[in-house]
Amino acid sequence: MRDVRGRRVLIGRAAQLDELTSALDRAAAGSAGVVLVSGDAGVGKTHLVTALTRAARDRGCAVLVGQCAELGESMPYLPLADALWTAARAASPEAAAVRAALDSRPVLGRLLPDGDGAPGTASDLGQQRLFGAVLGLLGELGRERPVLLVLEDLHWADRSTRHLLTFLSRVLQRERVCLIGTYRTDDLHRRHPLRPVVAELLRLPNVTAVEVVPFGPGETAEYLAALADGAAPVTAEVVERVHHRSEGNAFYAAELYSAESTGEQLPAGLADLLLSRVERLSEDAQRVVRAAAVAGRRVDDELVRRVSGLDEAAAGEALREVVSHQVLVPAGAGYTFRHALLREAVYADLLPGERTRLHADFARLLAGGPDGTPDRRRGSAAELAAHSLAAHDLPAAFAASVRAGREAERLGAPAEAFEHFDRALELWDAVPGPEAVAGTDRMELSLSTVRASGRAGDIRRAVSRLRRLLDLADPADLRLGSRLREHLASYLSDLDEDDEALAVARASVEMLPPGPPDEVRAGALATYARQLLYKDPGKLLPGLAEDAVVEARAAGAGDAEASLLVTLGLYRESRETDHAVADVFARARDLAAEDDNQPVALRAAFHYARTKFDRGDLAGATLAADEGVRHALDNGLEWSTFGTVLRSLQYLIRYTTGDWDEAARLADGFGIRVVRPPEARVSAYALFLEVARGEPTVDERLRWIAPLWREDGFLTYVARGLAAEQALWRGDAAAALDHVGAVLNVLYPNETGIIRIAATGLWAHADLAARARAAGDGDAVRAAAKAGDDLLARARLAATTTWGGHPRAWLGLEGHAWLARAEAERRRLAGEHDPGAWRRSAEMFTYGGDGFVYEVARSRHRLAEALIETGDREEAAAQWRAAAGIAERLGAAPLLAALRDLGARARLDTGRPAAGPRGGPEPGAPAGPFAALTVREREVLALVAEGRNNREIAAALFISPKTASVHVSNILAKLNVSSRTQAAAAAHREGL
Incomplete structure (x- = not known):
């Protein structure tokens, strides 16, 4: 929670607040409880508890909040005294009750600043007597109203307060008291006195734990937007940078964001806070931390021991102390800083000469190894390059950078390879004999840098x-x-x-x-x-x-031959229906892989999987796409051009076959926070599932993608095409057509993607025409028809013509299905209820087994609608049930809602009684005049309340306008009102 210009914003803590609120509810019902709230400093514990205290006050609870201070044992019972003193003097309903309870318990009054005992004498009180007084006070207050007692920062609690916490946790049972304690997990080192207390309390049945975890990327973005409060948009780059450095810690994120405008790397206040943790350590431990900061985020204890200058025993003891205080935490065979900013703060605090000397020591050890031999561990060349450069040893940094780049290439890490080669190029003119050291000339090293950039997906660079x-x-x-x-x-x-x-x-x-x-x-x-x-x-x-x-x-030249085979295969595929073209792509894939040209191998692998997908071999396509993605990942090419399209195809196949759980699992790895076009392309595919399921993440994902789709035609096609579908599910045909128009502007006339986009646009125009027809707006109907004709013509052109105006001999099965969908939508636009067109659409989407499961269901929805209009209710009900079954299994909420609406309006939903006995209202219907309305009359009244006329009501409920008029007349009579306006007002009052 954060106060932003008077607004209270709670971000990313809904689940934790629910747990705390539930504990408060249980206490209000007479079941006392204790909740221990933990989390790192700055992560948001206080904001969470503040939200709870506000909610408690709104509910009329007595709220007592006390805070520990970093005073050691000198102030016993400090948080209790703080809570009682503050509550007794607050302008709150419970203040008088607190004062009265204190007056009747002098032993508690002695704790307060104006009591008759000095602060230092509080520890002399009889503990049992004082504990009993606290219990009695809480019980007395709880009889009037539920009590929320908050003790903050228990990591600083004195011994007496820890004993009180233990006592209350054990004896509070039926009192209407909820006790909340907060503490910092990063301060609980191995010997911290609160550590065993927490372990003991969490074994009690009435004690629960709530951990406040760092923000995820989306929550950091929301948090920064709240901080900005509309002053300026928070860019994706800023969110990426702040989240990466803060690691989701709310306080760190706020400080870093504030520093963005000044260019300050690490705000002084934040650096001081972080360094205060290090300053508590012994001198030897601080030497180890300084050496570790120079080592980097990953720390090798043997190297740190040698650089720190301590003997083995002293270094071991110092490391034990550092780990105990959670400055470093074990990670594999070494250690890492608990938080990257802590390492930044320590590193920035080093004196320049000290920093250079430490880097030189690390470089010397890495170059010669602890025993004098060169260190050949994975990543050692990269470490050596970094330390040598920081130590101003440019020749060593150059040689190590070249070696690190080649090592990254071998390991399939093109982004890292680019960075190392780029650093080597920067140093080229500063070192003697660079060609001999690098084993190549400057141009060849530059080409290696370019290839690494391309393989990492940064094509523009x-x-x-x-x-x-x-x-x-x-x-x-x-x-x-x-x-x-x-x-x-x-x-x-x-x-x-x-x-x-x-x-x-x-x-x-x-x-x-x-x-x-x-x-x-x-x-x-x-x-x-x-x-x-x-x-x-x-x-x-x-x-x-x-x-x-x-x-x-x-x-x-095997790679060139492979590339040519792929090109010839694509050329052949556009002009003939030869199914053996898949074998050509497979041969090209294997040939390129043998020649170690992985980008060409991925291009062939994609077309091999795509060809199977287009021909309805969904099982074969699944295996081929999975194999292609594995190949991309194994070679570090997941962000290359064909690495991204293979990952997208792998997802799309699952989406098509109805394996939506697996598709969702794959989409989890796509990410929403995108800053580069390759990331946005992959992320956009997740919209297929999110739009179809009506998930709330659609809007957030589109917000991140939108700044990038202007520079990428394919991204525009995927993202805005699905944004159009989202708008249509929301009933906004105009917004959908804006997206459709934008997509059509970036596609070539012969691209098959036009067919799907045209079908989506026809869906929008058909909806607009239906509304215009019901309203009697002939001009709007004719405008929709003209626009629909243009879209259908474009779809037909793309389906029949290939590059250069050649007749298209082969169109994938999905392409034929979308063309059938477009034809059916054009008939719907014209007001023709043609079951044959929609049956063909459903059949065309049924390929390779169950086919494109979701689109089959969508076609059956329209088929059921057309069958109702033509009077074939029996088959309509069968198609409706089949579509609803698929939608329910998939979790396709918008489609399921549309089907249920159709079922209710056309009386197809046999799982719900159409009316009560003798056509009367359903059980549980409203009393009074509304009780006389039948189910159908209440449906008509709901549409009257929306402002629909008789023709629009008739279209919505599949009845004639005359029947709608009769229903309206009956409603007016039964409600004893004289106009539709009065009937609508009555419906709104009734909540219809």
């Missing part, structure tokens, strides 16, 4: 680097120029910059005249062929690609 390298390259070096352009064209293609990609790829080929088989030329031809897939006015592709395959094979 790779493009930017390649443009600069082209400016720096020797124009006479044609092979280098061709390689740079080939890489640039490939990355431009990933960014959908197709025109430039084609031109650059053509230039890459033209720089190398035909000659003996050559790997560089084979690679250039493979990339050029890939671009010709999208624009090939000269119809060069098939001949060029087939000749290039021969050339690549002769040159031993």
Whole structure:
């Protein structure tokens, strides 16, 4: 909870507040209880308890709050005295009762500042007598109203207070008292006196524990937005940075966010708070902590012992003390700082010379190892590079950076490889003989950096680097120029910059005249062929690609051959229905993997899985996608172009087959807090499930994605297409059409994705036309029909035409199903209730077994609606039950709500009686005039209250306008009112 300009905001603590409120409710009912609230300093314990005290006061409880102080044993019973003193002088209903209870118990009065005993004499009181007085006071107050007693910061509690806490926890039974105690877990070192007390109390049946955990990323974002209070939007980058550094600690997050505007790395107040924990340690322990801060977040105890200069026994004792006070915590074979900011604070407090010396000591030990041999542990090169650079040993930092980059490449960590190679490039001119040390020239190291960036998913940075390298390259070096352009064209293609990609790829080929088989030329031809897939006015592709395959094979360029096979497979697939194309993609995948070109292998793996999916082999697609994702993860390519699309396809297959629990599990790894386009693309796929289930996370996810969809056409297609569906489930057809229009503006006319988007737009126009038709607005009906015709024409074009205007010979089964859906929606838009169109839609979505389970149910919903309109109620009920069964199993809440509404309006819901005996009201219906209304009349009255006219009521309830008019007349008579307005007012009063 935080007070923000007068508003009280409680974030991310609903479950904990519920537990505390439940304990208070039990106490109010005569079952006393104790709750111990724990959490790190600054995590939000006080805000949580403050929310409880406010709620307790609103309920009329007596609230007593006392706080311990860091005074040791010098002030016995300090929190009790604080609670009684404050309550007795507060302007609250219970103040007089507290004063009276104190007056009748002089032993408690002696604790107060104006009592007859000095503060130091409180410990001389007979403990049993005082404890009995406290129990009596609480019981007396509890007879008037429930009592909430809060004792804060028990980690600072004196011995007497700990004994009182134990006593009350054991003896409070039927008193109407709820006792809340808070303490810091990070202060409870191994020998802390409160530690055994907590362990003992938690064994008691009436004592429960509530842990206040750090914020998750979304909660940090909400918290920072509350702090900003509309003054300025909190960007995704700021949230990412603050959450990462604060690790979800509310106080740390607030301090770091406040420092964002000043550029201060670590606010002085926060640094002082963190350092105060270190200053309590012995000198040897502080030496260990300083060495550990230089070591980094992960601490090797042997290295820290050597750098600290302590002998083995002293270092061991110091480490034991540091761990006991939870400054460092064990992690695997070493230690980590309990909080990263603690390490930052200690590191920043070091003197410059001290910091350099410690880094140099670590670098010396890593370079020679503890026994004089080089340290070859995983990650040691990266550590050596960092320590050498901080110690200003540039040659050592350069060599270690190159080695660390290559190690990261081998381990499938492209983002880390980029950082290490980039650091080496920065140091290139500052070290002697860099080529000999690196074992390569500057341009090749730069290309390694570019490839690492691309594999990590940062395509735009790779493009930017390649443009600069082209400016720096020797124009006479044609092979280098061709390689740079080939890489640039490939990355431009990933960014959908197709025109430039084609031109650059053509230039890459033209720089190398035909000659003996050559790997560089084979690679250039493979990339050029890939671009010709999208624009090939000269119809060069098939001949060029087939000749290039021969050339690549002769040159031993397996990766280029694999890329060409994928391109030829896609070309073939667009022009014929050959099912063997999957074998071509499988062969290309294996060939690229053998040649260790993992990006090409992933491209082939994606199309292999996608081909099976398109042809309805959902089981085969599942296995293929799973294998492709494993390959991407094993090679650290999950954020590369085809790593992300494989992860998305893996999820989409589960969504399609109705395995929504597994789809939800996969989506848990997608994340909502996205700051890069690859992250946003994967995150957007989670919207399929969230929109279909009506989950509240949809709006939050869209907020994070929205700033990025402007620069990514595919992201716009997925995210805004699903945002349109969300708007339609909410009844906002206008908002849905805004999203549909935005998507259509970024898609090429022949992209098959247009078919689904057109079907969604037709859904919106059909809804608008139905409303306009019921209202008698012919102009609106005609406008919707015109827009619908345009959408259907675009869907048909995309279904029949491929790149370059060629007839499309093959369209995936899902594409045919969406086209059938679009055709059915166009008939609904025209007011035609065509069961045949909707039956075809349902049948087309039923492929590969149960098919696209959710879309089958959605089609059956409309089929049931059409069957009702044409009078076939028996089949309508069967289709309705089948759709409702699927929706209920999937947890598709919006669809299920629509089906239940249809079932109620058309009387298909046989699980609910249509009326009471002899057509009267259902059991439990309202008394008075409303009791005379039948179920159908109450349904009509509810629509009257919404302002519907007779025609609109008839359309909603599948009855004729004349029947609706009769119902309205009957309602007016039974309610003894003279107008629809009066009937509507009566309905609102009744809550209909």
